[in-house]
Amino acid sequence: MEALGGEPLTIGVTGLGPWGANLLRNFNELGHVAWICDESEERLATSAARYPAARPTTSLAEVLADDAVDAVVIATPVPTHAALAREALAAGKHVFVEKPMSLSADDAEGLVALAEERGLVLMPGHLLLY
Numbered sequence: 001m002e003a004l005g006g007e008p009l010t011i012g013v014t015g016l017g018p019w020g021a022n023l024l025r026n027f028n029e030l031g032h033v034a035w036i037c038d039e040s041e042e043r044l045a046t047s048a049a050r051y052p053a054a055r056p057t058t059s060l061a062e063v064l065a066d067d068a069v070d071a072v073v074i075a076t077p078v079p080t081h082a083a084l085a086r087e088a089l090a091a092g093k094h095v096f097v098e099k100p101m102s103l104s105a106d107d108a109e110g111l112v113a114l115a116e117e118r119g120l121v122l123m124p125g126h127l128l129l130y
Contacts, residue, residue: 010034012063013073014084016043019098020075027073035063060084064091074098082107089114094121
């Protein structure tokens with residue numbers, strides 16, 4: 001996974017439950033995971049021990065404020081997907097959001113429009129496809 005110019009993307013991963021941990025492992029192999037984020041101190045500590053190069057935080061705002069972060073992976077509980085993806089897009093980050101991207105078609109369409117308006121990639125996860 002590369003940014004324009006061939007450099008690896010700098011990635012922040014939020015949501016470190018079972019599926020988020022799987023995504024973290026895969027995205028770590030594809031790019032540079034600079035941040036890991038979760039509200040659970042226990043999950044955060046477990047992932048931080050496994051990925052010591054990634055900065056741990058419980059604050060997505062801290063990840064989004066880092067200008068070095070190109071993209072954010074969102075693997076949080078489904079009801080939070082649309083709001084967190086909107087925050088990340090508004091912060092100028094590419095977004096990979098686990099499925100479903102939102103709980104409503106209106107929210108999904110709004111995310112697509114925001115990504116297009118900002119020239120960003122919005123990519124929903126799809127089991128065994130990406």
